[in-house]
Amino acid sequence: QKEVEQNSGPxxxxxxxxxxLNCTYSDRGSQSFFWYRQYSGKSPELxxxxxxxxxxxxxxxxxxxxxxxxxxxxxxxxxxxxxxATYLCASSSARQLTFGSGTQLTVLP
Amino acid sequence: NAGVTQTPKFQxxxxxxxxxxxxxxxxxxxxxxxxxxxxxxxxRLIYYSASEGTTDKGEVPNGYNVSRLNKREFSxxxxxxxxxxxxxxxxxxxxxxxxxxxxxxxxxxxxx
Numbered sequence: 604q605k606e607v608e609q610n611s612g613p614x615x616x617x618x619x620x621x622x623x624l625n626c627t628y629s630d631r632g633s634q635s636f637f638w639y640r641q642y643s644g645k646s647p648e649l650x651x652x653x654x655x656x657x658x659x660x661x662x663x664x665x666x667x668x669x670x671x672x673x674x675x676x677x678x679x680x681x682x683x684x685x686x687x688a689t690y691l692c693a694s695s696s697a698r699q700l701t702f703g704s705g706t707q708l709t710v711l712p
Numbered sequence: 713n714a715g716v717t718q719t720p721k722f723q724x725x726x727x728x729x730x731x732x733x734x735x736x737x738x739x740x741x742x743x744x745x746x747x748x749x750x751x752x753x754x755x756r757l758i759y760y761s762a763s764e765g766t767t768d769k770g771e772v773p774n775g776y777n778v779s780r781l782n783k784r785e786f787s788x789x790x791x792x793x794x795x796x797x798x799x800x801x802x803x804x805x806x807x808x809x810x811x812x813x814x815x816x817x818x819x820x821x822x823x824x
Binding site: 611635637645646647648649652691693695698699700702703704705 | 743745752753754755756757760762770802806811812813814815816817818
């Protein structure tokens with residue numbers, strides 16, 4: 604069974620701090636990894652994806668992938684109250700995504 | 713462009729009733745998916761369609777049927793609704809490449 608594990612939180616950080624969200628996956632055949640943001644009552648919104656080992660930066664967001672450790676992370680720099688949401692990690696294999704249950708992030712003003 | 717649309721937004725059913733959830737996309741994507749999302753359980757795949765004319769079961773297909781009507785439309789049918797099917801249902805689409813998926817706004821279904 605393919606699994607993606609996330610710490611459900613809640614994770615609270617002060618405004619301006621770095622938020623670190625972590626994810627592990629079980630399927631070594633997974634090819635790509637995705638981070639989605641989901642505001643309460645809304646649908647998941649793609650933030651970024653990564654498929655090569657190392658870091659990938661997009662604005663205030665950095666995704667990190669370590670395939671040997673089967674570990675994916677998302678760093679949010681200069682966190683803002685508007686970043687408060689649930690963050691979903693997903694892995695891709697054979698055109699299907701397997702999602703973690705999400706980490707709830709609260710950024711305190 | 714509307715992206716991915718779903719109808720209805722909300723629905724209340726009684727046990728045993730049937731209904732069809734509709735999904736349409738204007739992104740020209742080949743693949744379409746139906747998920748359900750329950751508190752604490754993340755998104756679980758019900759059915760997917762890799763291309764027009766094909767459908768496959770996902771993780772939780774029991775109690776559901778799907779139809780890929782054409783490239784744009786993918787419907788999900790509950791033949792005899794049960795309270796365990798109370799959930800939020802999301803449709804998603806995916807093109808070629810790294811297979812990122814784009815989600816519709818969701819349908820909130822309550823089965824009494």
